[in-house]
Amino acid sequence: MNFLPPDLAPAYPEIFLLVMVCVVLLADLVAGEKRRYLAYLLAQAALLGCALITFFTLAPGTTYTFSGMFVDDAMADTLKLLTYVTVSMVLVYSRDYIAVRGMFNGEFFSLTLFATLGMMVMISASHFLTLYLGLELLSLSLYAMVALRRDSVAATEAAMKYFVLGALASGFLLYGMSMVYGATGVLNIAQVAEMIQKVIQGGVIDDYAILVVGLVFIVAGISFKLSAAPFHMWAPDVYQGAPTAVVLFIGSAPKLAAFGFVMRLLVEGMGSMAADWQGMLIILAVMSMIIGNLAAIAQTNIKRMLAYSTISHMGFMLLGIVSADGNGYSSSMFYMVVYVLMTLGIFGMIMLLSREGFEAEKIDDFKGLNRRNPWYAFITLLLMFSLAGVPPLVGFYAKLAVLQAVLNAGYVWLAVVAVLFSLVGAFYYLRIIKLMYFDEPESDAPILPSGDVKLLISANGLAVLAFGLFPQALMALCAYAIQQST
Amino acid sequence: MSSGFPLLSLIIWLPILAGVAVLATGGDRNAQMARYLALAGSLAGLLVALPLYSGFDPLLGSMQFVEHHPWIERFNIHYHLGVDGIAMPLILLNCFTTPLVVLAGWQVISNRVSQYMGAFLIMSGIVNGVFSSLDAILFYVFWEASLIPMFLIVGIWGGPNRVYAAIKFFLYTLLGSLLMLVAFIYLYTTSGGSFAILDYHKLPLPLAPQILIFIAFLLAFAVKVPMWPVHTWLPDAHVEAPTGGSVVLAAILLKLGGYGFLRFSLPIVPDASQYLSGMMITLSLVAVVYIGLVALVQADMKKLIAYSSVSHMGFVTLGFFLFNAYGVEGAMVQMVSHGFISAAMFLCVGVMYDRLHSRQIADYGGVANKMPVFAAFFMLFAMANSGLPGTSGFVGEFMVIMGAMQVNFWYAFLAATTLIFGAAYTLWMYKRVVFGAVANPAVEALQDINRREILILAILAAAVLWMGVYPLPLTEVMHTTVDELLAHVARGKL
DSSP, rough: OOOOOOOOGGGGHHHHHHHHHHHHHHHHHHHHHGHHHHHHHHHHHHHHHHHHHHHHHHOOOEHHHHHHHOOOHHHHHOOOOOHHHHHHHHHHHHHHHHHTTOOOOOOHHHHHHHHHHHHHHHHHHHHHHHHHHHHHHHHHHHHHTTTTTOOOOOHHHHHHHHHHHHHHHHHHHHHHHHHHHHHHHHOOOOHHHHHHHHHHHTTTTHHHHHHHHHHHHHHHHHHHTOTTTTTTHHHHHHHHHOOOHHHHHHHSSHHHHHHHHHHHIIIIIIIIGGGHHHHHHHHHHHHHHHHHHHHHTTTHHHHHHHHHHHHHHHHHHHHHHHHHHHHHHHHHHHHHHHHHHHHHHHHHHHHHHHHHHHHBBGGGGGGTHHHHHHHHHHHHHHHHHHHHOTTTTTHHHHHHHHHHHHTTTOOOHHHHHHHHHHHHHHHHHHHHHHHHHHSOOOOOOOOOOOOHHHHHHHHHHHHHHHHHOOOOHHHHHHHHHHHHOO | OSSSSHHHHHHHHHHOOOOHHHOOOOOOOGGGHHHHHHHHHHHHHHHHHHHHHHHHOOOOOEEEEEEEEEEEGGGGEEEEEOOOOOHHHHHHHHHHHHHHHHHHHTTTOOOHHHHHHHHHHHHHHHHHHHBBBHHHHHHHHHHHHHHHHHHHHHHHSSSSSSHHHHHHHHHHHHHHHHHHHHHHHHHHHHSSSSSSSHHHHOOOOHHHHHHHHHHHHHHHHHTTTTTSSSSSSSHHHHSSSHHHHHIIIIIIHHHHHHHHHIIIHHHHHHHHHHTHHHHHHHHHHHHHIHHHHHHHHHHHHHHHHHHHHHHHHHHHHHTTTTTTTHHHHHHHHHHHHHHHHHHHHHHHHHHHHHHHOOOGGGGOOOOOOOOHHHHHHHHHHHHHHHOOOOOOHHHHHHHHHHHHHHOOOHHHHHHHHHHHHHHHHHHHHOOOOHSSOSSSSHHHTOOOOOHHHHHHHHHHHHHHHHHHHHOHHHHHHHHHHHHHHHHHHOOOOO
């Protein structure tokens, strides 16, 4: 038998990262208690290295490797680069927070990097098994991260819930995939797409029914991972219970990977069944917007509130996919990127307000921030108005792009529903602004972040404004990534 | 006339940059610096706006001072600015009001001064942007952005119930504008991918979608104007807002709604506008008559003036939907004049509130004995508010009533009742507050207005009288634009 070694080039970033994870683990072991900083620096270096590799191996067109199980295309490159930036920002924001809470050790960084590796595999998967592999690598790392503070009851409970429901979702997904495999006999995404086409053209009714059943399970699995209603139950508990640094991570980068996941499965794999999944996604999107926005109003814990806000944003993002054309996908991608940017900022701010022995978890902890520090209040104001979708902040263009795609696809009523519920959403974001600006502070503890955190959070907030004034570049990037890949 | 110089951009961005500079002065230690910087910035804003009038060609129907650059190519959105005879006077009104607001808050605001002054300057620039945008999304961005500073102004420096008022103000206006956004995107799709407002003017549309678009626009603009029955946020916001906030709200922000009707509703959906004009006229008359009666019974001066604003703005919407030159031009004059008069009225109440910390009519009485200069100014503005000939308040109302007469006697009759009700509520309030014996010891201790306050009120008094006696400089710049607009509406799109 003739053995040909696979072309490793498209997977260089993944390979590099894997090596680096091992280096981080070993270095941490050797460095000992005193030099924990090493792990942090190595993790950042690993991300930088990945970014450089991805950047310098950018190539037009699509390359497959590992017998078509792994793909490198414009969408993968874009999402990966964004993921590196996001994870790197997460590490900066988290550093001080985890340091005072006894989590500043090799495990945190190696788990983060493992999860990042999982995301990269998901993004680049062109085979159901690769996709699943990446997803599980990501999920298992996240379960462990949530439970990282093993003496915290809330965190352990959150981890348990996350694990049980996540495992259930993975089961759904696998079951759906097995149905599709049963109907088509293949697992490679491109081949699956071809076979579905044949099934449709051949008019084989039985096979098509099986495909639809499989699709239902796949969509259910996806919405678990996206935390779209009615599969959202885990999100509020995990957001509330897990350490904020971990929530920041869960809420940011994996959303980018989840977007890639949706694109690979639904669009590339089962794009010819769009008529079927559109209906399902509409229900998910509308339910998410309703439940997310209404439930968020009642929350007094800011992390829980943001969990519901995430649910509603995921609903909005799904609307772009509902329109089922390149325009819609790129608007969804833009929405996701913008969402991640805003999430980073707001959780970064929560960690900034927390200090040793104090978690800024209640929305009341934002009271009078304008008195305590007008600059951070202003940054939070930008983030909140952006989340609410008020121009001239970037959150508005994200909503604009999605609404345009939805109206273009002819769903006027859906656009009106989306708009009305974003009005409801505006209320709870405004409440945070109200607390910051109109109320008197409850504590006057000084806010003393490290220099780089100060810089990054300012840049993060101002980016929301800058991308709002000049959204063209980011929009064009998303449009390019989608256009090249579909 | 379109020169290469980006005058409109300057008019928009100069106040915004000045506002940022004022914010940068930081805490209240540098309050005095913030004040002077804000005054300089607002005066500079007024100064750069003057060439807009001198360089404006009143015989030209098209947009002037046009600037056009691509902005977001992905959606064919442009940074497209330009003014016509409708937008130009409103920009001048806005630039004129800002220095007055800065002066009005000079001593009263001692808390977070830089943020207060900065917010007003930034809002001034944003509002200029609203009036000069020729791209729907650019317009929408400025339109919504103007909510943010106002929300903060009401919420931070407002009265006891400020939080409720601020949130109500924000959500009410946001509801209206979001549906307008949907209408824009719909128009974008039907027009084959354009957000240019002037393209929408030419876009043929059947009646059914026209009506839906009209309703979406109506919600946005009616809330802003505000028309009956969506006016309820206004009294709340006015009562709680600090004086400067009330002035800007009444003088400027309400005009955004009126401007929206002229720039969007009438030209984009002319047939729906005519089809629904009966409803619009009815709503306007209800505002004029019913809200006039409501104003009569108010015990709070600011609330009374707020209701009087709603009633006067009813004239504006009435004028628009009469579809004749008297009506539309009268409505425009009314908008500008209301800008002066309501600003002056709120400032007068502010002057008294600063001294006595009460807005209740019952707490006053005999103010004329202690503040004769102030009483004289207040008298003039009260007369203008009730539409006395010789003041600007008369010109607009008279023109609209003439326009209404051409359409239907009863419209004119009902509209004319405002001359009675307006006089009744304003002068009755004036009588109770200013005349009579000194009612209580607090009034006894009142000091007359200082030079700064005299300056502000004198400027406004001059404006009110000048427009009342010689409104030609205002009406001549809008003639051509209004004529073209009416011809366009009469042609229709069907």
